[in-house]
Amino acid sequence: MADTMVHSVKTDAASIDTVETPALVLDVDKVDRNVARLRAHLAALGVAFRPHVKTAKSIDVAQRLFPSGNGPITVSTLAEAEYFADGGFTDICYAVGLGPDKIERARKLVARGIKLAVLIDSVEQAQALALSARDGAPMPMVLIEIDCDGHRGGLLPGDPTLIAIADIVKDGGIELGGVLTHAGESYGARGGLGLPEAAEGERAAVVAAAQALRAAGHPSPVVSVGSTPTSHFARNLDGVTEVRAGVFVFFDLVMHGIGVCALDDIALSVVATVIGHRPEKGWILTDAGWMAMSRDRGTQKHPVDQGYGLVCDIDGNPFGDLIVEDASQEHGIIKLREGSTASLPDLPIGARVRILPNHACATGAQHEAYNVIEHGGHAIVANWTRMRGW
Amino acid sequence: MADTMVHSVKTDAASIDTVETPALVLDVDKVDRNVARLRAHLAALGVAFRPHVKTAKSIDVAQRLFPSGNGPITVSTLAEAEYFADGGFTDICYAVGLGPDKIERARKLVARGIKLAVLIDSVEQAQALALSARDGAPMPMVLIEIDCDGHRGGLLPGDPTLIAIADIVKDGGIELGGVLTHAGESYGARGGLGLPEAAEGERAAVVAAAQALRAAGHPSPVVSVGSTPTSHFARNLDGVTEVRAGVFVFFDLVMHGIGVCALDDIALSVVATVIGHRPEKGWILTDAGWMAMSRDRGTQKHPVDQGYGLVCDIDGNPFGDLIVEDASQEHGIIKLREGSTASLPDLPIGARVRILPNHACATGAQHEAYNVIEHGGHAIVANWTRMRGW
Numbered sequence: 001m002a003d004t005m006v007h008s009v010k011t012d013a014a015s016i017d018t019v020e021t022p023a024l025v026l027d028v029d030k031v032d033r034n035v036a037r038l039r040a041h042l043a044a045l046g047v048a049f050r051p052h053v054k055t056a057k058s059i060d061v062a063q064r065l066f067p068s069g070n071g072p073i074t075v076s077t078l079a080e081a082e083y084f085a086d087g088g089f090t091d092i093c094y095a096v097g098l099g100p101d102k103i104e105r106a107r108k109l110v111a112r113g114i115k116l117a118v119l120i121d122s123v124e125q126a127q128a129l130a131l132s133a134r135d136g137a138p139m140p141m142v143l144i145e146i147d148c149d150g151h152r153g154g155l156l157p158g159d160p161t162l163i164a165i166a167d168i169v170k171d172g173g174i175e176l177g178g179v180l181t182h183a184g185e186s187y188g189a190r191g192g193l194g195l196p197e198a199a200e201g202e203r204a205a206v207v208a209a210a211q212a213l214r215a216a217g218h219p220s221p222v223v224s225v226g227s228t229p230t231s232h233f234a235r236n237l238d239g240v241t242e243v244r245a246g247v248f249v250f251f252d253l254v255m256h257g258i259g260v261c262a263l264d265d266i267a268l269s270v271v272a273t274v275i276g277h278r279p280e281k282g283w284i285l286t287d288a289g290w291m292a293m294s295r296d297r298g299t300q301k302h303p304v305d306q307g308y309g310l311v312c313d314i315d316g317n318p319f320g321d322l323i324v325e326d327a328s329q330e331h332g333i334i335k336l337r338e339g340s341t342a343s344l345p346d347l348p349i350g351a352r353v354r355i356l357p358n359h360a361c362a363t364g365a366q367h368e369a370y371n372v373i374e375h376g377g378h379a380i381v382a383n384w385t386r387m388r389g390w
Numbered sequence: 391m392a393d394t395m396v397h398s399v400k401t402d403a404a405s406i407d408t409v410e411t412p413a414l415v416l417d418v419d420k421v422d423r424n425v426a427r428l429r430a431h432l433a434a435l436g437v438a439f440r441p442h443v444k445t446a447k448s449i450d451v452a453q454r455l456f457p458s459g460n461g462p463i464t465v466s467t468l469a470e471a472e473y474f475a476d477g478g479f480t481d482i483c484y485a486v487g488l489g490p491d492k493i494e495r496a497r498k499l500v501a502r503g504i505k506l507a508v509l510i511d512s513v514e515q516a517q518a519l520a521l522s523a524r525d526g527a528p529m530p531m532v533l534i535e536i537d538c539d540g541h542r543g544g545l546l547p548g549d550p551t552l553i554a555i556a557d558i559v560k561d562g563g564i565e566l567g568g569v570l571t572h573a574g575e576s577y578g579a580r581g582g583l584g585l586p587e588a589a590e591g592e593r594a595a596v597v598a599a600a601q602a603l604r605a606a607g608h609p610s611p612v613v614s615v616g617s618t619p620t621s622h623f624a625r626n627l628d629g630v631t632e633v634r635a636g637v638f639v640f641f642d643l644v645m646h647g648i649g650v651c652a653l654d655d656i657a658l659s660v661v662a663t664v665i666g667h668r669p670e671k672g673w674i675l676t677d678a679g680w681m682a683m684s685r686d687r688g689t690q691k692h693p694v695d696q697g698y699g700l701v702c703d704i705d706g707n708p709f710g711d712l713i714v715e716d717a718s719q720e721h722g723i724i725k726l727r728e729g730s731t732a733s734l735p736d737l738p739i740g741a742r743v744r745i746l747p748n749h750a751c752a753t754g755a756q757h758e759a760y761n762v763i764e765h766g767g768h769a770i771v772a773n774w775t776r777m778r779g780w
Contacts, residue, residue, distance in 0.1 A: 020780055021489070054719060076681075076720045096720045097665035099411070099677055100740045121666055124739040152721055153666040153675050184718065275487035276511055276543040285543050287489055291466075292780075295685035295752055328574070329444060329751055330466045330486045331542055349514040350490040361719055362685055366755070368779050389758050390410055390682075 015378045016314065017352065019371055021273040022292035024363070025354065026370035026384070027316070030267035031064050031249055038231060038248050045237045050074050050093060050224065052246030055361045058370065059087035060384035061249065074226070074244045078105050083387040085114050093117040093224070095180060095244065097145065097153050100128035110138045117177050117222070121145040121154050126165045130172030141177040142169045143222060144213075148205035149198070151184030157208040166218045178222030179213065181206040182244075186229040190303065192259030195233035202230050207239035232260050250360035253310055257302040263310070263318060268364065269354040270309070271371075272332060274347045283325075284334040284347050288355055290327040294362035308332065309355040314378070316354050319345050324355060405768045406704065406761065407742065411663040412682035414757035415744065416774070417706070418764050420657035421454050421639055428621060428638050435627045440464050440483060440614065442636030445751045448760065449477035450774035451639065464616070464634045468495050473777040475504050483507040483614070485570065485634065487535065487543050490518035500528045507567050507612070511535040511544050516555045520562030531567040532559045533612060534603075538595035539588070541574030547598040556608045568612030569603065571596040572634070576619035580693065582649030585623035592620050597629035622650050640750035643696045644688040653700070653708060658753065659744040660699070661761075662722060664737045673715075674724040674737050678745055680717040684752035698722065699745040704768070706744050709735050714745060 016025055042049045053062050054076035062073065062084065071091035075081045081092050090113065094106065098118045109116045118140045120126055126142075133139045144165055147154030155162050169176045183202035189195050202225045213220040225237070226244025237243065247254075250268040251261040272288030290308065299306040308324035311334050321340035326333040332355070336342055347353065357363035364370075364386065372382040406415055425441075432439050443452050444466035452463065452474065461481035465471045471482050480503065484496065488508045499506045508530045510516055516532075523529045534555055537544030545552050559566045573592035579585050592615045603610040615627070616634025627633065637644075640658040641651040662678030680698065689696040698714035701724050711730035716723040722745070726732055737743065747753035754760075754776065762772040 018491075020495075021491075022780060096677065097675060099663040099665045101408075101411075101663060105410075122739060128740070150671075152718060152723065153668065273489040273491060275489045278543065281540075285487060287486065290686075290752065291755060295687070295749075296680075297685070297687070328542060333542065349512060350518070359685075362680065365681060390412060 015380060016271050016371065016373060017378050019271060019380060021271050021352065022288040023271045023371050024367035024369070025269050025271055026250070026372050027267045028064070028372050028374050029376075030265060031061065034248055034251060034261075034265060034267065035065055038245060041232065042243050045234060047237045047240050048072070048242040050226075050242045050244050051249065052076070052095070052226070052244050053084060054080060055246040055249055055364065057364070057386045057388065058384050059084065060382070061370070062087070062089065065249070072242070074246070077390050078102055078109070079390050080387065081109055081114070081116065085109060085112060091115045093143070093180070093244070095119055095182070097121060098125055100125065103128060103132045106140050107132070107137065110140050116140040117143050119143050119145050119180060120165065123161060123164055123168065126168035126172075129174055130168055133172045133174050139174045141175045143177045143180040143224065144209070146179050146181040146206050146209045148181040148202045149183055149185040151182065154181060155209075157205050157212060162209060162212060163216045166213055166216065170218065176218055176220065178220035178224070179206050179209045180222070180224040183225070183227045183230045186227050187254070187258065189229060189258050192233065195229050195259070196235055199230035199234035200236070202227070203234065203237055203240055210239065228255060229258050229260050247360050250364070252360040252363075253306045253356055253358045254298040257299050257304060263356065266356050268360045269312065269316060269356050270363065271314070271352055271354055274349050274351045274353070276349065282335050282344060284344070286332040286334060286353065287330060288324070288332045289330045291329050292366060293324065293327060293332065293355065293357060294359065294366050296357070296359040296362035298358040306358060309357050312354045312356060314352045314354055315376070318356070405770060406661050406744075406763060407768050409661065409761055409770060411661050411742065412678040413661045413761050414754065414759070415659050415661055416640070416760035416762050417657045418454070418762050419766075420655060421451065424638055424641060424651075424655060424657065425455055428635060431622065432633050435624060437627045437630050438462070438632040440616075440632045440634050441639065442466070442485070442616070442634050443474060444470060445636040445639055445754065447473075447754065447776045447778065448774050449474065450772070451760070452477070452479065455639070462632070464636070467780050468492055468499070469780050470777065471499055471504070471506065475499055475502060481505045483533070483570070483634070485509055485572070487511060488515055490515065493518060493522045496530050497522070497527065500530050506530040507533050509533050509535050509570060510555065513551060513554055513558065516558035516562070519564055520558055523562045523564050529564045531565045533567045533570040533614065534599070536569050536571040536596050536599045538571040538592045539573055539575040541572065544571060545599075547595050547602060552599060552602060553606045556603055556606065560608065566608055566610065568610035568614070569596050569599045570612070570614040573615070573617045573620045576617050577644070577648065579619060579648050582623065585619050585649070586625055589620035589624035590626070592617070593624065593627055593630055600629065618645060619648050619650050637750050640754070642750040642753075643700055643746055643748045647689050647692040647694060653746065656746050658750045659702065659706060659746050660753065661704070661742055661744050664739050664741045664743070666739065672725050672734060674734070676722040676724060676743065677720060678714070678722045679720045681719050682756060683714065683717060683722065683745065683747060684749065684756050686747070686749040686752035688748040696748055699747050702744045702746060704742045704744055705766070708746070
């Protein structure tokens, strides 16, 4: 079934000049460039790559990462795991703490032949897994979440609970893969400052945890790190076996502000149509509101606040200081950035613009499909659907 | 076709205690109560009701507003108009400024027999409509957008462009319905303060515009106002013919902060499962991140900042100061509000909570369907799908 599924559908709308707006546009050449850049960097560091597909949520995009392969990938929901399993991916890490009521659903994936890893950071979760395993049917592999920077969940590398969990997993007859961490605080960096150090902190924490496990008799072959900022700035990944990263595949204005990419690397944009003007306020109104851009304001605290997005011409060239300053559900208010000395471009009613998003994961989630363009052209060469739900 | 469509589907998950989380839950009794409240208020003011269905985007919810009827309704996209037309609704106002490239799509709805109104506020849009009308086929009715509070688009009531637009529409042989405004600035109110005045400002602006049109020979039978805050606080709607409101059907924490509803009126919530703890930080982690709640931070500037949502027990009773303080894509971080003297409730791994959203329109848009409950019970009595896209 999976290998016969058709995901790429030629669209009726021939061009971004005529597609119904607002519309999500994906520049596939930039995707390929972003993938090649990170692949080369990680290859030089001698570490495996397990990209996070929660940004794209698309088999077609994942196939740009693995043209003839089946992973390995990282997912953020079991629905994603099921969708990518249907699409032929067989090596999947579900990198969100496992709720006990999701164990049976995870086991169904294992029963289908998927090499699935699940993530826990408590004795309670380990006990729930061990209880489930009593029936003798196959279980997913377990990774223990390590906290490297106080961002979210996980155990500190020296926490004795780490060994307690590993013992329960082992005694339950379940495979303990090892440890996983995510340097979420790296999103607080600006202009690349501190990112090599964040990457080293991420590496050191998870390697220390793996060593503690091994000293207690748990081999822990998997040592997994990952975030888009740290993966690009890591200089040494000794002891790490795999790197996860997600948003790098598209990049966005947050990643630009953090210093990980150039504006020209951003592969995702939203095409909008001008529907009104308020010259006395310096406003141009478009049909791309927050429903098209998402409510994400990830650059709000950056030195350069991009509002709800940076406005470009239809070819993707930024107008400079023009941003989506405010958004209602289906209205975007475009304005020159506060303090700008530029002049408002002439964008008559019906004119089209392309808007770069703050956060590719959030903007993508507002849309059904990607209108794919290539070679800098306006032609829509494919329509790639996204999955959603849990 | 339309009247045979089945939208209500009995769901497999029998209960909010067992449904896969995160899941969107709708308390239908609260919907009915919210609808009855506004209907009664508007009936007392002697004005028609044209609810905005962009919040729910669901035929099933719209049928709570019109149990045996066909509208009138307001929509925010032409895709909504088409979806509700398929569902039997025949009187539809598309209340976003019309892009010229959407004219032909709008005309297709008129050709199907839909009484469609479109919104413009410029000579350019009027000329585009007049040009399109030259082929003699039916056109939608035109409303002119009036700016009552500087919020977004529209003309000031005394702007001579108003008459210029009306003349072009009339000369083009197109029906001019009248005028429409939206008191968007009313969302800046707190605790109800200023809302009666905002409602009167909204009324006065649009009635003045209608009078200017009539004085110039344009009958303008439609005088349309609307926002959830002003519709509930209006004391006199003389000269107004219809009121639009959307989010009232569900209400949310923003509307609570503005002073339009009680917490107990909020019909929409997200069920989440506890997946971790960080006791040293006072954190409880759940599986409802921004993908489930949306990125909307509409209470950020309110006196009471609700984070990404207010946390309740599974029966919907707020814990008090417990909010979703931060969110990643699939993680919510629950914490006591800054400065709270309450103690963290005992919520073990696997426990379920219900989270009230900042903004019902944005949270709803993150989900495929509503899990409908009634009579304060946990049973899911129906699964109502939502539409999306443009």
